[in-house]
Amino acid sequence: xxxxxxxxxxxxxxxxxxxxxxxxxxxxxxxxxxxxxxxxxxxxxxxxxxxxxxxxxxxxxxxxxxxxxxxxxxxxxxxxxxxxxxxxxxxxxxxxxxxxxxxxxxxxxxxxxxxxxxxxxxxxxxxxxxxxxxxxxxxxxxxxxxxxxxxxxxxxxxxxxxxxxxxxxxxxxxxxxxxxxxxxxxxxxxxxxxxxxxxxxxxxxxxxxxxxxxxxxxxxxxxxxxxxxxxxxxxxxxxxxxxxxxxxxxxxx
Amino acid sequence: xxxxxxxxxxxxxxxxxxxxxxxxxxxxxxxxxxxxxxxxxxxxxxxxxxxxxxxxxxxxxxxxxxxxxxxxxxxxxxxxxxxxxxxxxxxxxxxxxxxxxxxxxxxxxxxxxxxxxxxxxxxxxxxxxxxxxxxxxxxxxxxxxxxxxxxxxxxxxxxxxxxxxxxxxxxxxxxxxxxxxxxxxxxxxxxxxxxxxxxxxxxxxxxxxxxxxxxxxxxxxxxxxxxxxxxxxxxxxxxxxxxxxxxxxxxxx
Numbered sequence: 001x002x003x004x005x006x007x008x009x010x011x012x013x014x015x016x017x018x019x020x021x022x023x024x025x026x027x028x029x030x031x032x033x034x035x036x037x038x039x040x041x042x043x044x045x046x047x048x049x050x051x052x053x054x055x056x057x058x059x060x061x062x063x064x065x066x067x068x069x070x071x072x073x074x075x076x077x078x079x080x081x082x083x084x085x086x087x088x089x090x091x092x093x094x095x096x097x098x099x100x101x102x103x104x105x106x107x108x109x110x111x112x113x114x115x116x117x118x119x120x121x122x123x124x125x126x127x128x129x130x131x132x133x134x135x136x137x138x139x140x141x142x143x144x145x146x147x148x149x150x151x152x153x154x155x156x157x158x159x160x161x162x163x164x165x166x167x168x169x170x171x172x173x174x175x176x177x178x179x180x181x182x183x184x185x186x187x188x189x190x191x192x193x194x195x196x197x198x199x200x201x202x203x204x205x206x207x208x209x210x211x212x213x214x215x216x217x218x219x220x221x222x223x224x225x226x227x228x229x230x231x232x233x234x235x236x237x238x239x240x241x242x243x244x245x246x247x248x249x250x251x252x253x
Numbered sequence: 254x255x256x257x258x259x260x261x262x263x264x265x266x267x268x269x270x271x272x273x274x275x276x277x278x279x280x281x282x283x284x285x286x287x288x289x290x291x292x293x294x295x296x297x298x299x300x301x302x303x304x305x306x307x308x309x310x311x312x313x314x315x316x317x318x319x320x321x322x323x324x325x326x327x328x329x330x331x332x333x334x335x336x337x338x339x340x341x342x343x344x345x346x347x348x349x350x351x352x353x354x355x356x357x358x359x360x361x362x363x364x365x366x367x368x369x370x371x372x373x374x375x376x377x378x379x380x381x382x383x384x385x386x387x388x389x390x391x392x393x394x395x396x397x398x399x400x401x402x403x404x405x406x407x408x409x410x411x412x413x414x415x416x417x418x419x420x421x422x423x424x425x426x427x428x429x430x431x432x433x434x435x436x437x438x439x440x441x442x443x444x445x446x447x448x449x450x451x452x453x454x455x456x457x458x459x460x461x462x463x464x465x466x467x468x469x470x471x472x473x474x475x476x477x478x479x480x481x482x483x484x485x486x487x488x489x490x491x492x493x494x495x496x497x498x499x500x501x502x503x504x505x506x
Contacts, residue, residue: 025419028282032417164285166278168445192421192469196453203452216445 020154021181023174023193026161027119027126035130039153041144041177042127042245043136044160045169046217047098048085048120050137050233054100056241056252059109063243063250065121066114075114081107083115088224099229100139112249119160124245127158133245138173138208142237145180152186157197168200168215169234172208175201176236208234273407274434276427276446279414280372280379288383292406294397294430295380295498296389297413298422299470300351301338301373303390303486307353309494309505312362316496316503318374319367328367334360336368341477352482353392365502372413377498380411388496388503391426391461395490398433405439410450421453421468422487425461428454429489461487 024033043049052063066072069084069091076082076094083096090097098117115121127133131153136144148155157177159170175197181187182198189195204211209231212218221230243250277286296302305316319325322337322344329335329347336349343350351370368374380386384406389397401408410430412423428450434440435451442448457464462484465471474483496503 025278026282028285029279029418032281162445165282166446166449168449171445171449190467190469190472192415192424193419195467196419196421196424196449199453199456200449203456214443214448216443219443 018186018188019152020191021157021178021187021189021194022155022191023157023159023171023178023197025159025166025171025193026164027123027158028164030126030158033156035127035156037131037154038156039132039134039148039151040127040130041134041136041148041155041157041174042120042123042160043157043170043173044117044120044123045137045173045233046221047100047229047233048115048117048160049135050139051098051100051103052115052135052243052250053137053139053239053241055103055108055113056243057239058103058105060103060113061110061251062112064112064114064248065124065245065250066116067122067125069116072114072116080114081111083113085117087118088221088226099226100232101229119162123158123160124250128245130156135243135245135250136173136177138176138234138236140237140239140241141173141176142180143240143242145177147242148177148181149184149186155181155187162217167217169212169217171197172201172204172211175199176205271439271441272405273444274410274431274440274442274447275408275444276410276412276424276431276450278412278419278424278446279417280376280411281417283379283411286409288380288409290384290407291409292385292387292401292404293380293383294387294389294401294408294410294427295373295376295413296410296423296426297370297373297376298390298426298486299474300353300482300486301368301370301413302388303392304351304353304356305368305388305496305503306390306392306492306494308356308361308366309496310492311356311358313356313366314363314504315365317365317367317501318377318498318503319369320375320378322369325367325369333367334364336366338370340371341474341479352479353485354482372415376411376413377503381498383409386498388498389426389430391429391487391489393490393492393494394426394429395433396493396495398430400495401430401434402437402439408434408440410447415470420470422465422470424450425454425457425464428452429458
């Protein structure tokens with residue numbers, strides 16, 4: 001009888017425990033976080049994860065993220081549709097980079113795409129031993145938040161950053177989803193980086209574009225004449241796709 | 254004549270170039286930053302750098318930061334006043350840790366103090382090849398800002414963080430000084446972490462204590478009954494000391 005009562009209390013407590021939220025600002029810091037029981041949300045707002053969400057919206061079958069241009073080239077030679085971006089520019093010899101607009105073409109439909117980018121694909125590969133890895137961007141903000149609430153696991157946001165440093169736009173997206181999770185009442189956080197991103201998003205949310213006005217990466221892309229891409233990537237919740245990384249490739253549903 | 258004119262233009266441009274500000278959120282990320290021409294401000298608000306500033310206010314002659322408890326012990330055996338803190342607690346066998354109140358005793362006057370702490374002394378040692386390393390805390394905020402404006406060099410804030418992760422209080426201090434530097438008009442920044450700290454400080458400045466209410470380290474110290482220390486460390490500009498690291502030890506001007 002006592003045994004049964006203890007089991008009951010244990011189950012009640014299990015149900016009561018809120019799930020945790022953490023934010024890792026760059027892939028370099030990832031080894032400091034325990035992720036084997038967590039869902040890792042990989043974020044590269046400008047532009048890798050935004051491009052991936054757009055690709056799935058346009059019928060791409062799967063995406064294989066690779067770390068180097070050489071790997072992407074090997075796949076290309078095998079007949080895959082291959083994308084490579086470094087420092088904001090499509091690498092010579094490739095048709096696609098990480099502009100979402102590149103993935104709005106009929107030719108991507110039903111294809112497997114191999115992609116390597118400056119920051120985003122590295123972040124995905126760093127996280128691959130986590131319980132689960134999903135792809136987040138402002139484009140699928142609400143879908144990601146709903147997915148995390150439904151899965152009810154601890155969450156670790158992994159910002160791709162810029163060349164291993166903190167960046168503003170990825171942190172703002174982490175803050176946006178973290179705000180939704182806290183508001184759901186199923187999550188809590190003791191993590192200072194999460195708190196910082198929630199505060200930053202509260203300042204930025206009414207006009208992300210202006211808030212990012214002086215951010216380093218927005219400036220970097222603006223110099224490359226990619227204002228259109230930036231405005232596209234800052235749209236919130238226009239996609240219901242939640243891409244999931246499984247056994248070396250990214251798929252939906 | 255052309256040569257002279259070019260020299261003149263060069264001098265004008267040199268004078269015109271604003272100095273840069275960067276914020277490094279944890280010692281792990283320090284190798285990503287170029288610091289050989291910069292002044293590095295090491296920050297460990299709760300509590301190592303606050304304790305150091307307090308020590309100099311109370312007549313300490315110099316502070317030798319060491320990375321390990323073993324090193325501190327070796328100095329202690331040689332007759333130095335030695336301080337060691339790990340996880341918020343004074344290490345067994347030492348009289349002092351990193352509570353500022355420990356350094357308000359008559360016995361510290363004129364002494365050389367050896368100190369090792371969980372995060373702060375590690376950060377100092379990581380930065381030692383920079384052009385110059387100084388010690389910052391809310392206690393000497395204005396003195397640090399004035400010093401940096403006078404020196405007119407690029408500035409890199411190095412937050413000690415907590416066990417290599419981002420922490421809120423160190424970032425807020427970086428934001429506080431960065432705000433002063435930007436307002437002086439001699440500095441500018443293209444660094445997203447600097448912008449983030451400036452934004453966070455703008456939200457926190459009217460009541461640092463409440464803003465840090467749920468921060469991880471404030472909670473950690475509160476559990477150790479160190480509320481008095483926290484309130485002390487969050488006082489702004491009560492000291493005019495700017496401790497500088499030189500050849501293995503920290504001194505004031």
